[in-house]
Amino acid sequence: MKEFEAKQHLKPEDAFPAEKAQSDIFQIRRATARDADIISWHRARMFQDMGDVSGDAFEILRANTRPRLEQWIDNASYIGWLAALAEKPEMIVAGAGVQLQTILPRPLDLSTIGEGWQGTIVNVFTEPQWRRLGIAGLLIKEIIIWSKKEQIDRLILHASKEGRSIYESLGFVASNEMRFVGDL
Secondary structure, eight states: OOOGGGOOOOOTTSOOOSOOOOOSSEEEEEOOGGGHHHHHHHHHHHHHHTTSOOTHHHHHHHHHHHHHHHHHHHTTSEEEEEEEETTEEEEEEEEEEEEEEEOOOEEEETTEEEOSEEEEEEEEEEOGGGTTSSHHHHHHHHHHHHHHHTTOSEEEEOOOTTTHHHHHHTTOOOOSOOOOOSOO
């Protein structure tokens, strides 16, 4: 992977790679800063569905997420994708994104050292009435294709119990990551 300063990520308006996750029913497109409202809604709903946020915290999370997403989408530190019905492209039914971070050099395997980017997949959410139709899988495939093209060194995510089988079927494996749950 090239040095951090030299890496230029594709903006939403740039051409997309020829290989793309395909569906006749759903259309996948890159998110723009104008989509921050729906992405922040998806993010709050995702945490609500997992039981991690309720009441006033839902709206606080949503309100605080939107301006950051607008900024991060504009500066390409967050790359998002949205799924809509092919016949109704204005009807967003799901989304997912990648938060990009530079990482210190680290082994990718026994003979390869990664020195560039780590992508953390976040905000994977499908509206309840559209679940179990393969949309999340299409979005993750799109992220994988993009990550390969962009030469992302490492792609990680935090899987909910409900999403784990989708990620495993696409090549993700459990790792040694741990999370501190004490007061910071």
